[in-house]
Amino acid sequence: MARDLGTAQRFYGAVVGWPFRRARLGDAFSVAERDRVPVAGIGALASDLGVAVAWTPYFAVDDADAAADRIRERSGTIAVGPVSFATGGRAALVADPDGAVFGIWQGAVAAHWRVGRDQAPAWLELRTRNAFDAAIFYGAVLEWATGRTGCCEVSYEEDQVVLRQGGEPVARLNSGPVELAAYSPHTRPRWHVHFRVPRLRPAIEAAVELGGRMVSDITSNATERWVALRDPDGALFTLTTALAADPA
Numbered sequence: 513m514a515r516d517l518g519t520a521q522r523f524y525g526a527v528v529g530w531p532f533r534r535a536r537l538g539d540a541f542s543v544a545e546r547d548r549v550p551v552a553g554i555g556a557l558a559s560d561l562g563v564a565v566a567w568t569p570y571f572a573v574d575d576a577d578a579a580a581d582r583i584r585e586r587s588g589t590i591a592v593g594p595v596s597f598a599t600g601g602r603a604a605l606v607a608d609p610d611g612a613v614f615g616i617w618q619g620a621v622a623a624h625w626r627v628g629r630d631q632a633p634a635w636l637e638l639r640t641r642n643a644f645d646a647a648i649f650y651g652a653v654l655e656w657a658t659g660r661t662g663c664c665e666v667s668y669e670e671d672q673v674v675l676r677q678g679g680e681p682v683a684r685l686n687s688g689p690v691e692l693a694a695y696s697p698h699t700r701p702r703w704h705v706h707f708r709v710p711r712l713r714p715a716i717e718a719a720v721e722l723g724g725r726m727v728s729d730i731t732s733n734a735t736e737r738w739v740a741l742r743d744p745d746g747a748l749f750t751l752t753t754a755l756a757a758d759p760a
Contacts, residue, residue, distance in 0.1 A: 513554075513555055513557060513564075513565055513566055513568065513747075514554050514555065514556050514745060514747070515556060515565060515745050516556055517540060517541075517554060517556035519744065519745075520554050520556070520745075521554065521556075522630060522659055522722065523527065523541060523545065523719070523723070523724065523743050523744060524552075524554070524743070525610060526718045526719075526721075527709070527715050527718045527719045527722070527751070528544075528707050528709060528715070528751075529546075529709070529710075530544035530545065530546065530551070530552070530712050531544070531545055532544055532545070532554075533545065535553060536628050539559035540555055540557055540689075541553060541554065541555045541556075542554050551633065552633070558683070562621070564746070565743070565745035565746050565747045566613075566747050566748070567703075567705045567747055567749055568605070568613055568614060568615055568703070568704060569614050569615065569636050569736075570603065570614070570615035570616065570617045571614060571615070571616055571617070571654050572616075572617055573616045573617065573618050573655075574618065574655075575618060575653065576593070576594040576602040576603060576604055576616055576618035577594055577602075579604075579616045579618075579653055579654070580593070580594050580606065580616070582652060582653040583606050583608075583616075583633060586609065586649055586652060586653060587609040588606055588607060588608050588609055588649070588653065589606060589607040589611075590604060590605075590606050591604075591605045591606060591607060591613070592604060592605040593605060593606075594616075594618075596678050597619075601617055601618060601619030602617075602618040602619060603615060603616060603617045603618070603619075604616050608640075608643050608646065608649055608650070608701070609633040610640050610646070610701040610748045611700065612638060612640060612646075612701040612702050612703055613702065613703070614703055615756075616654075616705065625679075627682045627683075631708050633705045633706055633708070634706045634707060634708035634752050635681055635682055635683060635684060635706050636682065636683040636684075636703055636704070636705055636706070637683070637684045637685075637686065637703070637705075637706060637750075638650075638683065638684070638685045638686065638701070638702075638703050638704075639686050639688050639702060639704060640685065640686070640687065640688070640701040641687065641688075641701060641703070642687050643671075643672065643673045643685040643686055643687040644673065644687075645669075646673070646685050647666060647673040647685055650685075651666060656675060664676060664677045664682070665677075670683050671687070672686055673685035680758065687697055704740075704748065704749070704750055705749050705750065706738065706749075706750045706751075706752045707749060707750070707751055707752070708751075708752055708753065708757070709751050709752070709753050710753065711753060712730065712737055712738075712739060712752075712753045715751050715753075716739060716741070716751070718738045719741050719743070719751075722744065723743075723744035724741050724742060724743050724744055725738045725741065725742055726739055726740070726741055727741060727742055727748070728740035730758050732755060733755075734755070735755055735756075736752050736753065736754060736755060737752070737753055737755055738750050738751060738753070739751055
């Protein structure tokens with residue numbers, strides 16, 4: 513959700529290398545692509561709706577109304593919807609019991625969007641009070657690990673709940689301190705989006721040049737290097753790159 517479509521496209525086009533095309537939802541929306549695969553959407557409605565500029569993950573569901581009912585039954589919150597779109601989709605903006613915001617989307621278009629290897633986002637990360645409790649909530653409302661076609665596998669790895677699709681990790685759920693949730697956007701429960709770039713330093717330089725800023729140090733493990741940034745309007749996101757491809 514952005515304030516100005518052109519500004520957001522210029523920023524993310526330079527930083528992540530996306531080309532954009534107009535979405536069928538109207539002039540205020542565009543779709544970013546990677547290798548002709550849709551990977552992200554931008555809607556310039558933050559000012560109209562009076563909401564914060566932010567990245568929000570949307571999860572595909574078979575029935576948005578049934579999923580919304582499951583969310584309510586498990587103490588989640590329905591902020592908007594479900595509403596229908598001219599494209600045939602049906603969606604809702606919701607929050608889990610700890611307040612982390614996400615969306616649900618019903619419609620054929622969801623089958624063409626993908627998270628994981630060779631696509632962007634690289635993965636999604638939920639930082640929450642208790643990852644195990646969160647996994648039970650999301651597993652129930654989004655029907656993870658149910659064995660249905662196209663569904664996901666859930667495992668517990670190195671103190672994280674890891675969601676895999678086709679063997680590739682697409683989401684990680686992490687427990688952590690959230691006592692300052694009312695005061696700090698870094699500590700309140702929320703979904704974080706990780707975008708993959710070929711090299712980290714040029715992407716950071718492009719972000720800073722266009723009005724973004726780093727909000728964390730560059731961090732690495734045995735395989736990846738990453739950094740958290742905010743775009744010019746304050747939306748939080750993370751850039752990540754493979755260590756082998758970006759050794760310096």
